[in-house]
Amino acid sequence: MAKKQRLTTSQRKDLRKKEDEYLENLNKKIEEYDPNTSKTILFKDLPLSPPTLKGLNGAAFLKLTDIQRESIPISLKGYDVLGSAKTGSGKTLAFLIPILEKLYREKWTEFDGLGALVISPTRELAMQIYEVLLKIGTYTSLSAGLVIGGKDVKFESERLSKINILIGTPGRILQHLDQAIALNTSNLQMLVLDEADRCLDMGFKKTLDAIVSNLPASRQTLLFSATQSQSLGDLARLSLTDYKTVGTMDPSKDKTDEGAATPKTLEQSYVETELADKLDILYSFIKSHLKHKMIVFLSSSKQVHFVYETFRKLQPGISLMHLHGRQKQKARTETLDKFSRAQQVCLFATDVVARGIDFPSVDWVIQVDCPEDADTYIHRVGRAARYGKKGKSLIMLTPQECEPFLKRLASKKIKLGKLTIKQAKKKSIKPQLQSLLFKDPELKYLGQKAFISYVRSIYIQKDKEVFNFESLATEAFANSLGLPGAPKIKIxxxxxxxxxxxxxxxxxxxxxxxxxxxxxxIVKDKTKAVRTKYDKMFERKNQTILSEHYLNITQSQAAADEDEDFMTVKRQDHQLNEEELPALTVPTSNRGQKKALSKKASLSTKGNATKLVFDDDGEAHPVYELEGEEDFQKKGSAEAQKKDFLSKESDVMAEVDTGDKQVAKEKRQEKKRKRLELMRREMEMSLEEEEASSGEDVANAYVGTGNLSDDMEDEEEGNNTRKRARFSTATEETTHESDAGILELEEPETLEDLESLTSRLIQN
CATH class of the missing domain: 1.20.5 (Single alpha-helices involved in coiled-coils or other helix-helix interfaces)
Structure with a gap:
């Protein structure tokens, strides 16, 4: 491969001159561009740089949406933008393209540091923004980074020094601003807040104020959301004074349906039902829509967990998933990926995925619990009918919530159609839930937590006209969850x-x-007891099914301990009398200080340390104690005691020696028996082989003497005269010798009989 030729100085100057001329012409086009007069439809008609246009084409982004057509030219001119548009209208590209163009025109490199900061309220939305940026920024020389909770902080901080575009959540960004030395925001060009109304609310107020205080005031700020807050206090916090308002939520829009915050292709409806019937309706709805992709929104993570676990055991016939903020980041990411690729699935989720997440081809959005306001409703239903596609939504409202909440939606120009549930298709799952909770204590615990979280969520709502805490039917709601009764709640x-x-x-x-x-x-009182999560769990008398059993066990055990006082403390005078203690003096000489600090030197004058043992009464005694002289004389003279001691020890040694000899004898006999048995088996095998080879009659076969040692001696001496031994079966106590040379002997029973038989045969 041929090496790339180096450019000369004049050639480099010409290239820089051409780049400057191109950027100058690009800036002129941006200033001359008027979005009101020009009817731009495609991205290529905008004054954008070649790398950005190439990245948009590669990612299949060709046509402009309304919010992009209105906001991108204003952002390119350097104005602060307050943008609001319907969900699924392409707000992400509306701020990512100006970021790339701003840094491109400034000739931004990795040595210039952080140029743009994008803040998102949720981790999932930050990940989605980062993925879109990677697609359209492929052909640029800029670097991007993602910092969110649940990831390795050290891994992120090591790479912040070379990042030009940083995307993250408020908490993690503030953490890096406080801890990471490499993150320098003094040269920041652009700040973007996606879902700005959520970032500006009370939950992120202090965090966002701390972030903005570290940013330069000369930056450009872009705010985007489907429901925009135009509070002067919120805008002043971000140093927004001269800004442009763009988007479909502009107040200058007419009062027709075009000003509505939800897409036209979204079919919206509601069901008026009692709180206790919501799970029955949800299960019946899922059973009748098994071929669809749907998202079910609940108000708390504990409700999501409970409904997911119980519906999994009921097996409605569709794949079930759950997603909430208390999950680990890895599990949340995997669930998002699986749900995006699935076609027939039901996702139980909290509002953590209600904003900005682009799920492809969602057919239904079901809201089991009423959202806190109309803006939250808009964000929830925005997960369906994105980019002009069709979608449907259903919200379940109690009779107390129905009328006031519909008024809130009407003020946003949102109209809902009423649905009636056919009783034939409605199925009650209350008996199944009661059976599940009775069999599984963990499910019962989850049901109690779900009940408590829902009641508390109603209590803390600010809109008391919609959420009436006093009218809650707690007993009926608890029964609908399968609980035997409503747990007591401490508000x-x-x-x-x-x-x-x-x-x-x-x-x-x-x-x-x-x-x-x-x-x-961090910790002042070291004597404070450490309370674990198990201690906290057992203290919740009304929230855990285990607490009553635990308390009964502990109380009965305490009573038993009081009744059976089988251990007593004998010594109780642990108080020290300071007057009896020796006076402590500080040595002044070097020798005295060395002796006091050295353990070896301090023991030199006190003698060696002695080891003590304690008797049954708790008295300390040395290991070896000398007997008194009087006690010694009472036992007799020294010579008599010596002889008595030696005689006793001699008897003990003799007894032990006898036992040892008997054991040794038994070992020798056993060893000899095993050796003779082995030799006998070898001889029998050799005889069987000879009989098989000779073919002689069995009656004339050589039997042997019955003693292996005699047979071996006969073979060594070469004696061909074979002796026969016949064991008599009669119970004769004497041995008879016949004239024919045949010995009739008693059958040996022990090893001694066998030895005597062997000796007699040898003599004969």
Whole structure:
């Protein structure tokens, strides 16, 4: 491969001159471009750079949407933008394209540091923005990074120094601003807030204020959302004074349906039902829509967990998934990927996926619990009917919520059609839930937590006209979850609830640092007992099914301990009398200090340390104690005691020696028996082989003497005279010798009989 030729100085100057001329012409086109007069339809008609246009074509982004047509030219001119548009209208490209163009025209490199910062309220939305940026920014020389909770902080901080575009959630961005040295925002050109109304609310207020305080005031700021907040206080926090308002939510729009926040292709409807019938309707709906892709929204993560686990056991016939903020980041990412690729699936989720997430081909959006306001409703239903596609939505409203909430939607120009449920298709699952919770204590615990979380969510709602806490049918709702009764709930004050919301959105490390700064130290009282999660669980009498059993066990055990006091403390005088203690003096000489600090030197004057043992009464005694002289004389003279001791020890040794000899004898006999048995088996095998080879009659076969040692001696001496031994079966106690040379002997029973037989045969 041929090497690329180096450019000369004049050639480099010509290239830089051409680039400057191109950028100058591009800036002129941007200034001259008027979105009101020009009817631009395609991205290539906009004054964009070649790398950006190439990336858009490669990602199949060709046509402009309304929000893109209105906002991109204004953003390119350097104005601050407050943009609002319907869900699924392409707001992500409306701020990513100006970022790429801004840094391209500024000739941004990796050495210039951070040029653009994009803040998203949720991790899933930040990941989606990052993926879109990778697609359209493929042909640029800019670098991008994603920082979200649940990832390795050290891994992220090591790469921040070379990142030009940073995308992340507020908590993790603030953490890097406080801890990462490589993150420098002094040269920031653009700040983007996606779903700006969520980023500006009370949950992220302090976090966002801390981030903005570290950014230069000369930056360009873009705010985008489907439901935009135009509060002067919120805009002043971001230093937005001279800004342009663009999008379909512009107040200048007429009062027709064109100003509605939801897409025209979305078919919206509602069902008026009692709170206790919601799960029955949901299960019946899922059973009748098994060939669809749907998202079911609930108000809390505990409800999502409970409904997911119970419906999995009921097996409605469709793939089920769940997603909420308490899951690990890896599980959340995998669920998003699986749900995006699936075609027939039901996802139970909280509002963590209600904003900005682009799920392809969602057929239905079901809202089991009423959202807190109309804006949340708009974001939820926006997961369907995206980019002009058709979709449907269904919301379940109680009779107390129905009329006031429909008024809230009507103020946003949103009209819903009423649906009636056919009783023939409605199926009650209350008996099945009661059976499941009776068999599985964990499901019962989840049901109690789901009940409590829903009741608390109603209590903390600000719109009391829609959410009437006093009218809740708690007993009926508890029965619908399969619980035998409504658990008792301890409701905290509103200040404590607001504090809990604030802590929920604050990173844990920042909380630890704040606590350390406020108190001066993280832990002051070391004697404070450490309470584990199990201790907290057992203390919740009304929220856990295990607490009553646990308390019964502990109380009965405590009573048993009081009744059966089988251990007593004998020593109780542990108090020290300071007057009896020796006075402590500080040595002044070097020798005295060395002796006091050295363990070896301090023991030199006190003698060797002695080991003590304690008797049954708790008295300490040395290991070896000397007997008194008087006690010794009472036992007799020294010589008599010596002889007595030696005689006793001699008897013990003799007894032990006898036992050892008997054991040794048994071992020798056993060893000899095994050796003779082995030789006998070898001889029998050799005889069988000879009989098989000779073919002689069995009656004339050589039997042997019955003693292996005699047979072996006969073979060694070469004696061909074979002796025969016949064992008599009669019970004769004597041995008879016949004249024919045949010995009639008693059958040997023990090893001694065998030895005697052997010796007699040898003599004969």
């Amino acid at each position: 905290k004050g509103m200040k404590a609830i607001d504090r809990a919301k604030e802590l929920k959105n604050t990173p844990r490390q920042l909380l630890a640092l704040q606590q350390a700064n406020d108190e001066g130290e």
